Amino acid sequence: MDWLRGLAIDEVWRAPDLSSLVAQQSPSASDCSAPADPAMTPVDSESRLRDSESTSRLPPDVERAEVEAWLDDHPDFTKDFFMRKATRQMIDAWLLSHAITQSLQESCLHRHATSVPGSRVTSGSVTPVRKISAHEFERGGTLKPIVSTVDGSPTFLTAPAPEPAGAGRRQRCRPRAELQLLDEKELIFELVKDICNDLDVCSLCHKILQSVSALTNADRCSLFLVRGEKESNTRHLVAQLFDVSSHSKLEETKRELRMPWGAGIAGFVAERGQTVNVADVYQDPRFNQDVDASTGYRTHSLLCMPIKDSSGEVLGVAQAVNKQGGSRFSAADEEVFASYLQFCGIGLRNAQLYERSQLENKRNEVLLDLARIIFEEQSTIERVVQRILLHALSFLQCQRCQVMLVDESCQGTFSRVFDIEADDLAAEDLESRTVPHEGRFPVNVGISGRVATTGRALNLADVYESPLFDRSVDEGSSLRHQSVLCLPIISPANRTIGVIQLVNKFGGMPFTKNDENFLEAFGIFCGISITNTHMYQKATTAVAKQEVTMEVLSYHATAPLEEAQRLQKSPVPSARCFNLDSFAFDDELLTDDDTLRACMRMFLDCGLLERFRIDQLVFCRWLVSVKKNYRAVIYHNWRHAFNVCQMMYTILKKAQWWGRLGDLECLGLLMACLCHDLDHRGTNNSFQAKVSSPLAQLYGTSTMERHHFDRCVMILNTQGVQILNNLRPEEYSRLVKVVESAILSTDLAIYFKKRGRFFQLLETGAFDWQQESCRDLLRGMLMTACDVAAIAKPWPIQRRVAKLVASEFFEQGDIEKNQLHIKPMEMMDREKKDRLPDMQVDFIDSICMPVYKAVASLSPALEPLVDAVEHNRRQWEQLSRTPSPPRQRTQ
Structure with missing residues (x-):
């Protein structure tokens, strides 16, 4: 109880009132009629508590003895207090200070150390020395090997031995x-x-x-x-x-x-x-x-x-x-x-x-303890190896323990050698000693070299009888090698990554088969731990590189403040000036700056900046940053995103759905339209899967759409463009969900999944504006309608846009044909461009016309979209019936 008293006293003195601690553990007067201590009357108990209260704030050097006496008088409280308050550091310190065996103490007498101080112990840096040692297992003879093989893989699991009848029952011995x-x-x-x-x-x-x-x-x-x-x-x-x-x-x-x-x-x-x-x-x-x-x-x-x-x-x-x-x-x-x-x-x-x-049960406890100790520290190789050395040294009771790691680059030398002796357990710098003690030397030299090259263990009772031992090692050293046990450290990939070596077992005895078994377990744990630490360090490095890359990308992907200030200061024409509220809107004559000002006009007319307290300069920088994150591809570029946003703005205005959906959902839809094709590469999801691109590996389904959404979130979280900072947490969460669902809905695979349910609701009259599921379906249909809105533009605009789309598709088809050596889809095959009118008709019939008719059934104001689609279909159908001019043969 000495160590517990020492730990508990400090905790007690940190408490504002000793009586409050007692009250937490003692029954109240209303719950108990008898005092907690049978030897004390209620009056004595109350008096003693008053004395505690009056002296609880005295300095520890004056009242330490009284507190210690109180803890002795209340063992139940002391135990409960320890169970609640003791930290891992306390337990490790107690194990260290009480677990040094007599043989280890005798070997360290010249260092006048009989125990390792626990005050220097910190969890995760020093291994607590176990009270049990491998010598205890010698009493039962040689146990079966710790490491066995199941299906070709090493395992520590063993079948439990049946307990003999009468185990644990003892009879009285007659005189x-x-x-x-x-x-x-x-x-x-x-x-x-x-x-x-x-x-x-x-x-x-x-x-x-x-x-x-x-x-x-x-x-x-x-x-x-x-x-x-x-x-x-x-x-x-x-x-x-x-x-x-x-x-x-x-x-x-x-x-x-x-x-x-x-x-x-x-x-x-x-x-x-x-x-x-x-x-x-x-x-x-x-x-x-x-x-x-x-x-x-x-x-x-x-x-x-x-x-x-x-x-x-x-x-x-x-x-x-x-x-x-x-x-x-x-x-x-x-x-x-x-x-x-x-x-x-x-x-x-x-x-x-x-x-x-x-002993088998104890051995299992040792292995579990070893696994816990090793795997709780994986920050650096040095710390992991230090913990292995300390545990092996104290458990296997030897004078010296070494771990030598093979150089990863050349495999011909030991790059790092870690060495700890029994005397070092009392060294002041033990906790901070993580640097290898020796430099490089060849793998094929000496006992350790033979083990590293052959992968076989060596157990030498007298190293001077072995030709592998270099006697010059003992010259000028206080340590004289006698017995050596050396085993390879094998990685999970079945590769020798080093050796672990024990020197001079205490008592002058040779290392036993049990020692070999246990050291083999240490070696396997060591190999796994070192490999995991390597992976941890690589993962940490990768995360750091990713953070640096994201920081660089954020910097370059974010528009300069000057551009945002210039946009803020420029005059913003009215929506009528831009013809923004027309289904026949055409951006051909607008400059890129005009498109940015038009976007500002849409958001200003809807009152979104004022409603959600969005700073105008921050919004301008967000707009310019979104535009900057679109690539210069043929069709899926900033102009396409701008046109999709304009169509959404027009539909919401014409159909007067602003009040039905609400400001938050309308803001989410406009943002989703502007961001729905961020960082588009001019290729579709199928192409990403064919080339096994990093995007395809990162996202399982809706590859490009998920990437667009992630880029949208990255921009929103970038310093200086956080337009949603003033939203309440619940508003922010709701808005992000609306944006995510809307962007993912532009995947035609998701469109086909949703539209059946949407059409069914319209046919049965079950569509309810008050239900979130119905509004979510509608938002998805609106995103598709706006994404393909070029099909509902006047015929000249429609034909021009169709050629842009076809050109981008043909470029993907050329890559598939020439680089991937696969046959592209018909719509992406340049050799099938004569069939473009037929493909456009099929596109209208299968995708466009159903969605426009569906949304128009909810608002007559959207009927012009259906009429425009029907007109364009007739134009494409007429072109499909017109024979193409014969191709001229090239000379």
Whole structure:
């Protein structure tokens, strides 16, 4: 609780009133009749709260002890306060300051550091050192590999091991005197119950030895368990419990004595699987007398037998020492001992399986913790590698950890080498140390080079016996290499991007198979994390480039202020002067400046600038910017957008729909008309899909229309042309939706989807001006009617515009034919230009005439549009019947 008190006190003193914090967690007087503390009366409680109130603003150095005492008296509040207030930094600091193991402390004594201060820890920069280490997993032998393969892909997922029956249930151990009163069958029965109900290895072994002592009348017993793997020739014996007597307790007999395989009587029995019964061990050359010398205990007689599982595999060795009342253990003792140990083998195997299942759960926790720690920091390669090194160093308990990354450009050298030693955990600059310590050196040199080039791990118990090790590395250095474990770092693309290397495991031991398994997991996480960090950095760079590009585009796409000021100062003629309110309007004689002034007149006549508090200079700059964002293509240029806006203005005026639709929707329609073809490239959606253009990849459907709308929004959000700044949030949101729906409606694919519903509403008389869905359909039909309005112009204008449209289509067809080597559509095939009249008739019948008749049915004022379309259809039909003059043959 020391760390919690330290954290909580500062939080308490930041509060304006300590009593308010107490009140938040304590029941009120109306809710509880008894005081929160049973030892305090209500009067005492109130008095203590008043004292807290009176002293809550005293300096911490005076009242710190009282606050700490109060927290001690209220553990429930303290715990709840921590759960609500503790930050990630606090937890990481606590883990760091409490998780340094004893072996690590001993290795750092010359640095007079016994723990890492938590005050320097910041979340996302320093890895908290785990309280668990890889050494804990050695108790269960070698676990199955962490990384397995499913369908050719590495995976950390493993099938959960079933929990043995009786897991977690412990039975009371009978005293020796009680056990001696039982006969042999009853003893065996008691032991079987212990084996079934106790799956903790140490506890079960202690019961086994005390029972053996009672059965054989031995002075004391010991039990050695087999560790390591037979296949890798790493088996050895570990004295799990040593010198267990009738009065010893479990905690007193725990000892981790390591014995070589085959050494001593115990080693002989484990290796051969044979029983040894000796009356005087000092007459047996196999006996190791150093044990008696170190303990001061004199061994005389010894009965040593192997413990085997059901398959005959030796799990351990049990020893009964010094037969009481006799010189040696009898044959009956051997028989009882042997029959008992058969049950022991089963119990030990179950206990080991259970222990392995527990370790498997812990290992999963390690992997989850590792994934969290690594992937929460992906800002830079340096920070990611630093966190990996710190975690690997503390978990795998070694003196040094290195990560060497292969140079991306040449693949022949290590470009960056990161190196952290155990002593560095107490270094003051550890948090800020992210720069690699070494420069470039060839990949094909030394142990790390061999791993990088071959992609295979190396585990060397003594590097001086390997020809790959360069002994000059240790010259002049305080670190002497002994054991090395080096594994490749593999990217998700199955490419070696570096190596991770551990040096000198603590205790002078070689790195085990478990260490290899865990380091392989570290390597995989490291590869994924480094790759993700590379992608993150590339994405960040791409976003930065995009922002710079957008800034440049906005600057060049926005009209200069001088042009807007010149437009604002120029006189704006009346709508009659421009003939703006006529269906027969023709822009041929107007200059570009005249078109801008005509647009201003339309918006001024509608009162939109005043209604929505749009600054006139800002509006002028917006108009000029919109015009500037149209490309110089043959037809879909600024003049086309201007004519579409003029037709929308005329329809709204003639049909008197301004009052029905409202100012906001009419403003949206006029803006949509001016912006509906922004940045048009002279090609249609089909062409964008054929060439797989960036626009086609960015937008799935209505490619060009969505691009037009995005450009419209970009201009509206550009500094200096934000004409909608004075709209209320709900008005702005509504207006943008109207503009978006209107611009997308100019896609003929969407027009065909909408018009069936619109025609049905008109035929059934269900069209309702009050319903938003009906008005949305109408706005879509009006956009199409205005977009193709050239078909409703007088015949000379119609024919001139039709030729412009055909010319633009033919240019697209030429590109498809000559560059893409595909056959263009008939309307875009220059060789089929003689069929233009027929195609125009089809265009009128399928698209134009239905929409003009539909909108005219809502207002008789629009009937002239239908008449004009019918007249132009007759003209095109007549041209289609007129035979074309024969083409002259070129010489």
